[in-house]
């Protein structure tokens with residue numbers, strides 16, 4: 001991690017920095033066009049990777065977050081130069097020094113909690129410090145939001161869109177506004193720490209009797225609009241946990257539970273935590289059994305009944321490999337235009353890729369190359385879709401499903417997912433509890 005003293009703030013400063021970044025000091029921009037401009041953009045990136053990463057690190061906020069989201073798709077839609085930047089950005093985290101960040105913590109919280117000055121994690125919108133409550137000795141995690149990131153969202157997104165368009169980084173001829181609108185909405189939500197705590201508590205309530213999962217307790221008295229204090233859980237992330245520590249049986253159980261959680265979210269509760277980043281989960285042994293510790297409810301989305309119903313039909317058409325039904329649904333849901341010709345083979349490929357684990361019997365998730373194949377296919381599929389009046393949720397559901405595949409792969413578990421999906425053939429199994 002790299003310490004920084006200040007985040008670039010102010011509308012003009014951020015816009016300027018972004019433009020400079022994207023266009024290699026913006027030289028000759030107006031005289032350039034087409035391929036020439038794209039080449040310039042690439043050259044600028046190539047010569048300045050480290051500088052760009054550094055500047056993005058200083059900007060934090062939307063720019064970094066969108067960068068991280070794009071990097072998911074970087075293999076397929078972004079030029080290798082941009083990918084280079086995003087890869088380096090991912091590997092580095094910048095954190096704001098204590099003197100600055102502590103200003104955002106309420107005085108009474110600082111009074112009652114001893115806080116370690118170096119953070120345990122730093123992300124795009126905030127950073128997390130470890131602390132101890134003086135009176136009780138309880139260990140806590142304190143998530144602190146950066147100043148100004150909320151205010152900067154709208155403008156950052158606007159500038160980012162402009163740059164990506166100018167640089168012709170985005171696929172041609174697509175109306176991307178709905179996607180940017182959706183990303184903007186999500187960023188606004190992720191900076192709403194009050195809402196995050198409500199969603200955190202919602203999941204805690206929903207899962208309170210289920211020992212396969214644990215949601216850390218929130219210390220509401222120490223929180224405010226920019227600070228969330230939760231019970232610190234001393235457990236590793238999946239990445240830090242060597243698979244050899246877990247028996248195949250443990251891994252299979254964890255995998256099943258991970259998959260089942262998604263099914264419950266989408267089909268039972270209609271509430272989805274849409275950020276499947278593996279850093280949002282810890283694994284701990286509790287009373288002899290492994291359980292998932294769920295962190296970070298910033299990107300939790302409620303889906304309306306109608307959307308839930310549509311996804312049910314769509315996902316089961318995929319699971320049961322019903323190509324005709326799948327395509328029919330894509331038309332009905334206006335993902336595709338009725339009169340448009342579309343790439344049937346591509347959708348067939350997508351369907352057979354995603355449905356592979358459901359072909360029957362135990363599936364070896366560790367050996368699966370579906371995540372990579374899906375990431376290659378997804379942008380092509382997105383290009384085919386009519387996204388003028390779309391269910392934009394697809395961006396997030398797609399990301400979530402991709403994320404689940406990644407986690408199961410990393411877990412190297414083996415199980416038949418039909419064992420779980422069979423329980424959700426009927427929508428809303430909520431009432432049989």
Ligand SMILES: Nc1ncnc2c1ncn2[C@@H]1O[C@H](COP(=O)(O)OP(=O)(O)O)[C@@H](O)[C@H]1O
Pocket residue numbers: 120121122123124125126127128141143216230231232233234279280281295296297298
């Ligand atoms: N209650 C907690 N116990 C232990 N570690 C935590 C806790 N909360 C957060 N962390 C650590 O901080 C990281 C970032 O927290 P998260 O809530 O995901 O923040 P962000 O919204 O910035 O992604 C997590 O990946 C985890 O390592």
Ligand SMILES: [Mg+2]
Pocket residue numbers: 123277279280296
């Ligand atoms: Mg997180």
